[in-house]
Amino acid sequence: MATLHGPRRLKLVISSALRDTGGFVTVRGTLTNTGTKTQVVPAHLSGDEPDIIKHGPSLGGATLIDFAGGKRYYVLRDTEGRPLTTTALTIVKAGERLPVFMQFPAPPTRTRQVTLQLPQFDTAPLPLSR
Numbered sequence: 488m489a490t491l492h493g494p495r496r497l498k499l500v501i502s503s504a505l506r507d508t509g510g511f512v513t514v515r516g517t518l519t520n521t522g523t524k525t526q527v528v529p530a531h532l533s534g535d536e537p538d539i540i541k542h543g544p545s546l547g548g549a550t551l552i553d554f555a556g557g558k559r560y561y562v563l564r565d566t567e568g569r570p571l572t573t574t575a576l577t578i579v580k581a582g583e584r585l586p587v588f589m590q591f592p593a594p595p596t597r598t599r600q601v602t603l604q605l606p607q608f609d610t611a612p613l614p615l616s617r
């Protein structure tokens with residue numbers, strides 16, 4: 488669906504962006520270290536919101552942008568402030584592939600494409616499946 492290149496030879500391949508009936512969009516993919524050395528996952532991926540950072544390394548800095556609707560959607564959080572994303576991301580060994588997910592509020596049903604942004608990575612347009 489999309490490939491985002493980031494720092495330290497990290498690559499994020501998005502396999503799906505699914506809208507569900509509960510009003511959420513779940514983005515799934517694989518984070519891969521394409522290099523020959525173990526890499527520390529950049530702390531910036533967690534974003535800069537204290538409520539998310541205090542729960543440890545995550546993909547909590549990700550956002551979806553609906554350019555047509557003029558809105559940005561942040562990663563959802565549970566009732567204790569933990570981001571609804573893959574967590575405990577600290578290192579990725581050389582050649583390792585880690586499954587990841589991020590969950591966001593769904594844009595209006597008329598929105599058919601959003602752009603995924605993750606700190607220090609390329610951006611990528613994603614078609615939303617219904």
